[in-house]
Amino acid sequence: MDIDSKFxxxxxxxxxxxxxxxxVEELFNTKxxxxxxxxxxxxxxxxxxxxxxxxKLESIPLNKIVKSIFLILGADSEFExxxxxxxxxxxxxxxxxxxxxxxxxxxxEKNYEDAYLLLKGLISVDDEDENIEKxxxxxxxxxGEEKEFIKEELELIEYLKTINSYDLPYxxxxxxxxxxxxxxxxxxAIEECLKREGEFKTQSLNLRETILQSLNYENGKSLIYxxxxxxxxxxxxxxxxxxxxSMLFYHIAVAYRIIGNYQKAIYYLNESRSIDSDIxxxxxxxxxxxxxxxxYSNAIIYFKKGFEVSQNVEFCTNLAVSYLKIGDKKNAEIYxxxxxxxxxxxxxITEIERTIK
Numbered sequence: 057m058d059i060d061s062k063f064x065x066x067x068x069x070x071x072x073x074x075x076x077x078x079x080v081e082e083l084f085n086t087k088x089x090x091x092x093x094x095x096x097x098x099x100x101x102x103x104x105x106x107x108x109x110x111x112k113l114e115s116i117p118l119n120k121i122v123k124s125i126f127l128i129l130g131a132d133s134e135f136e137x138x139x140x141x142x143x144x145x146x147x148x149x150x151x152x153x154x155x156x157x158x159x160x161x162x163x164x165e166k167n168y169e170d171a172y173l174l175l176k177g178l179i180s181v182d183d184e185d186e187n188i189e190k191x192x193x194x195x196x197x198x199x200g201e202e203k204e205f206i207k208e209e210l211e212l213i214e215y216l217k218t219i220n221s222y223d224l225p226y227x228x229x230x231x232x233x234x235x236x237x238x239x240x241x242x243x244x245a246i247e248e249c250l251k252r253e254g255e256f257k258t259q260s261l262n263l264r265e266t267i268l269q270s271l272n273y274e275n276g277k278s279l280i281y282x283x284x285x286x287x288x289x290x291x292x293x294x295x296x297x298x299x300x301x302s303m304l305f306y307h308i309a310v311a312y313r314i315i316g317n318y319q320k321a322i323y324y325l326n327e328s329r330s331i332d333s334d335i336x337x338x339x340x341x342x343x344x345x346x347x348x349x350x351x352y353s354n355a356i357i358y359f360k361k362g363f364e365v366s367q368n369v370e371f372c373t374n375l376a377v378s379y380l381k382i383g384d385k386k387n388a389e390i391y392x393x394x395x396x397x398x399x400x401x402x403x404x405i406t407e408i409e410r411t412i413k
Contacts, residue, residue: 059204063131063173070097070124073116083118084144084151095137097124122151123158123174130177138180146181159190168197188216192228199232206232223254230263239271269294277307284311302331306338309345318345336362343374352378363391369399376408385412 057065072095080094081087088094102120125141132138145151155178162171172194179187195209209232216225226249233242246264249256276290288311291304298304305328312321322345328338343358356378363371372395379388389412395405 059208066170066173067128067131069099069101070128071100072097080144083121084148086144086147088140088143090140094140096121097128097141099124119154122148122154125151126155126174126177128177129180130173130175133180142181152178152182163194168194172198183215183219185216185220188212189224192216192224196228196231206236221252223249223252223256223260226252227254227256227260227263230260230267234263234267234270237270237274239267239274242267243271269297273298273304276311280307280311281314284314287311300331302328302335302338305331306335306341309338309341313341313345313348316348318349321345336366336368339365340371340374343378347374347378347381350381352381367398369395369402369405372398373402373404373408376405380408380412388412 074093075096076093077088077090080096096116098116098120102116122145125145128135129138129141135141155174159171159174159178162168162174172191175187175191175194179191191212192209195205195212199205199209210229213225213229213232226245230242230245230249233239233245243264246260246267249260250264272290273294276287276294279287279290288308291308291311294301294304295308305324309321309324309328312318312324322342325338325342325345328335329342332338339358339362343355343362346352346358347355356375359371359374359378362368363375372391375391376388376395379385379391388408392405392409392412395402396409399405
């Protein structure tokens with residue numbers, strides 16, 4: 057279920073009572089331009105038989121009506137009575153004050169979704185920066201729980217950009233794109249953030265550094281096979297600040313293997329294993345490096361370790377080739393057979409089998 061549908065579903069608990077326009081005007085101390093009766097929303101749990109029979113508006117707590125109005129404004133921007141509801145609360149200081157209190161209570165209870173809905177409704181009649189900033193803060197929490205809220209937050213950020221020129225919306229935009237690993241967009245947003253006045257200067261500089269490191273990491277990984285030296289230029293400077301990233305060491309090792317520096321590759325693979333010894337790609341790389349140096353005995357040790365855990369056909373092919381390199385046709389045939397059991401159509405296994413017949 058998308059966020060819009062989820063929000064609209066919350067309106068199912070409301071019922072609408074048709075009330076004379078004059079009674080509504082008196083209750084809210086305002087004048088309405090429409091001539092028809094007003095359909096007032098309220099949660100069904102607050103409706104008694106007496107209220108349904110008499111339709112006396114004064115029997116319904118005003119704060120319950122106000123809360124229902126803001127819920128509708130937040131949950132469905134195209135609801136047919138929204139203009140009427142906005143007219144009732146837009147200049148009503150007591151209603152605004154009450155709903156801000158309800159929002160604060162929801163936040164205190166960590167009920168961020170309902171807090172955001174009411175706050176979104178409030179923004180539709182009072183779009184001051186403080187309300188939008190609170191909404192973005194709440195959405196930061198919500199998107200950590202459910203990625204669907206990203207669209208909601210980005211829309212609010214874009215709106216804030218149109219009414220204010222400070223740094224806050226660009227900071228949170230950069231944060232979203234960083235978390236989504238869209239680093240090119242993230243760096244554009246944080247650069248724009250740094251050009252503007254605001255309270256996020258120090259945080260923005262730190263975030264910019266984090267984004268640049270992530271960008272270098274992704275670019276470095278993408279260059280490993282096409283330009284391993286360039287990949288190393290991007291990856292090696294990250295080691296100091298990412299000492300616990302086992303995959304960084306793995307990618308550095310792959311680049312070193314491709315340029316033929318097997319000893320350095322093995323060094324970084326061992327660094328990776330000291331952080332996490334269960335990464336099969338690292339075990340396979342160790343085998344490949346030893347095989348590349350002609351040390352097939354050690355290569356076989358690592359390929360066997362990988363196969364025992366994964367039963368992967370790639371380890372079978374590596375083992376078969378390694379055994380053939382040391383003249384052990386019997387063991388090579390064993391792993392060719394195992395490879396065919398795992399993946400009967402594997403081209404590499406078929407090719408190896410053909411060469412030894």
